Amino acid sequence: xxxxxxxxxxxxxxxxxxxxxxxxxxxxxxxxxxxxxxxxxxxxxxxxxxxxxxxxxxxxxxxxxxxxxxxxxxxxxxxxxxxxxxxxxxxxxxxxxxxxxxxxxxxxxxxxxxxxxxxxxxxxxxxxxxxxxxxxxxxxxxxxxxxxxxxxxxxxxxxxxxxxxxxxxxxxxxxxxxxxxxxxxxxxxxxxxxxxxxxxxxxxxxxxxxxxxxxxxxxxxxxxxxxxxxxxxxxxxxxxxxxxxxxxxx
Amino acid sequence: xxxxxxxxxxxxxxxxxxxxxxxxxxxxxxxxxxxxxxxxxxxxxxxxxxxxxxxxxxxxxxxxxxxxxxxxxxxxxxxxxxxxxxxxxxxxxxxxxxxxxxxxxxxxxxxxxxxxxxxxxxxxxxxxxxxxxxxxxxxxxxxxxxxxxxxxxxxxxxxxxxxxxxxxxxxxxxxxxxxxxxxxxxxxxxxxxxxxxxxxxxxxxxxxxxxxxxxxxxxxxxxxxxxxxxx
Numbered sequence: 001x002x003x004x005x006x007x008x009x010x011x012x013x014x015x016x017x018x019x020x021x022x023x024x025x026x027x028x029x030x031x032x033x034x035x036x037x038x039x040x041x042x043x044x045x046x047x048x049x050x051x052x053x054x055x056x057x058x059x060x061x062x063x064x065x066x067x068x069x070x071x072x073x074x075x076x077x078x079x080x081x082x083x084x085x086x087x088x089x090x091x092x093x094x095x096x097x098x099x100x101x102x103x104x105x106x107x108x109x110x111x112x113x114x115x116x117x118x119x120x121x122x123x124x125x126x127x128x129x130x131x132x133x134x135x136x137x138x139x140x141x142x143x144x145x146x147x148x149x150x151x152x153x154x155x156x157x158x159x160x161x162x163x164x165x166x167x168x169x170x171x172x173x174x175x176x177x178x179x180x181x182x183x184x185x186x187x188x189x190x191x192x193x194x195x196x197x198x199x200x201x202x203x204x205x206x207x208x209x210x211x212x213x214x215x216x217x218x219x220x221x222x223x224x225x226x227x228x229x230x231x232x233x234x235x236x237x238x239x240x241x242x243x244x245x246x247x248x249x250x
Numbered sequence: 251x252x253x254x255x256x257x258x259x260x261x262x263x264x265x266x267x268x269x270x271x272x273x274x275x276x277x278x279x280x281x282x283x284x285x286x287x288x289x290x291x292x293x294x295x296x297x298x299x300x301x302x303x304x305x306x307x308x309x310x311x312x313x314x315x316x317x318x319x320x321x322x323x324x325x326x327x328x329x330x331x332x333x334x335x336x337x338x339x340x341x342x343x344x345x346x347x348x349x350x351x352x353x354x355x356x357x358x359x360x361x362x363x364x365x366x367x368x369x370x371x372x373x374x375x376x377x378x379x380x381x382x383x384x385x386x387x388x389x390x391x392x393x394x395x396x397x398x399x400x401x402x403x404x405x406x407x408x409x410x411x412x413x414x415x416x417x418x419x420x421x422x423x424x425x426x427x428x429x430x431x432x433x434x435x436x437x438x439x440x441x442x443x444x445x446x447x448x449x450x451x452x453x454x455x456x457x458x459x460x461x462x463x464x465x466x467x468x469x470x471x472x473x474x475x476x477x478x479x480x481x
Contacts, residue, residue, distance in 0.1 A: 058379050084385040095380035099398045099476045108394060109384035141476040154380075161384060 148179030
């Protein structure tokens with residue numbers, strides 16, 4: 001839409017989300033400016049993934065407003081489509097299409113959703129595969145790649161849609177330790193280029209060095225948000241302190 | 251008890267003369283049944299309760315009754331109705347082959363639609379979410395993600411159903427059709443040698459089944475090419 005600097009790219013106002021009688025999100029207020037890098041952390045079941053999944057309507061919120069680049073998310077399919085064109089997503093389990101080659105994984109949505117020609121799609125796909133440093137894997141199937149490589153492909157696939165925002169849902173949680181850094185490196189590069197990013201992650205080193213703001217969630221609420229230095233060195237909430245003690249104890 | 255080898259050698263070629271009829275029953279009702287199965291599947295997945303409900307009742311009826319009874323109802327029962335005799339379908343229904351194909355089609359369609367549904371339900375939800383996140387529409391996801399993956403998942407059970415259908419075609423012999431089983435029964439009536447004739451008939455079906463298994467093995471390897479790490 002327009003490049004109105006005063007308006008946040010993502011605006012969540014008093015958002016509630018229920019799964020049956022379980023309340024997954026409570027009264028979420030969140031604003032994200034263009035180019036901001038947000039890390040969301042918190043114990044499992046705290047609603048981190050649900051929050052970002054509401055942003056591209058993989059989950060439907062039950063109350064409140066979510067406005068993405070001026071488009072409010074309602075049941076209107078055109079609006080949902082419009083938001084999804086602006087928001088890319090990277091999943092914990094990569095979710096590459098197993099029956100398509102790597103390059104086809106990167107081309108399919110360009111062709112179907114953006115109506116890009118086959119040649120143009122392939123060109124862009126190869127460009128992003130080079131950016132994540134695995135162009136030589138283009139004609140393989142996902143199962144033939146390591147987890148780290150698959151996740152880099154998944155990031156490239158999201159980038160091929162040229163989104164304004166990328167959501168990362170625990171992108172390194174399913175990876176063997178030696179593969180985590182190759183994925184984080186790609187994410188750090190993206191952050192440097194000014195991509196608006198929201199990452200649900202337990203990688204506190206990444207959070208400290210890359211995030212503009214860290215959000216701590218517990219029991220469906222945003223408990224605390226702060227810049228990394230303040231967040232790690234001087235957490236205000238008791239719950240945040242307990243969480244940090246737990247994950248940083250080793 | 252004696253075992254007459256010459257009788258086998260004598261009757262084998264005669265039974266094989268019915269191979270074409272058996273093959274026709276299998277292929278025609280198999281293909282029509284697959285189309286019916288896809289229609290039923292789409293009805294079940296439509297999200298419209300009335301379509302879903304109609305498909306469920308249909309499937310329940312055809313899975314809940316013996317195929318032999320279905321053949322008898324169609325062959326002996328339908329011509330009782332004048333409306334059927336006056337309809338355009340009469341040219342098909344007055345022939346026993348038409349009745350057999352209809353019964354086999356209706357029956358296999360019910361089973362196969364459930365097999366396909368199993369395949370659809372087996373597709374990883376995360377892949378469909380990835381499709382949504384990329385902006386793909388429900389139809390695009392169904393065509394480009396669900397269909398190819400569900401096909402691969404459903405194939406082993408589907409090949410089982412095709413083999414089962416092959417053997418159901420033998421029931422057509424009960425309504426005067428001269429498929430391989432029909433011919434075998436005639437030979438037995440003439441020679442009073444059920445042992446030799448039916449054993450050789452059984453072997454012919456086994457060879458046929460072997461061919462179907464091999465064919466589906468090729469399909470499975472082709473559709474599963476992406477699930478192998480080597481190459």
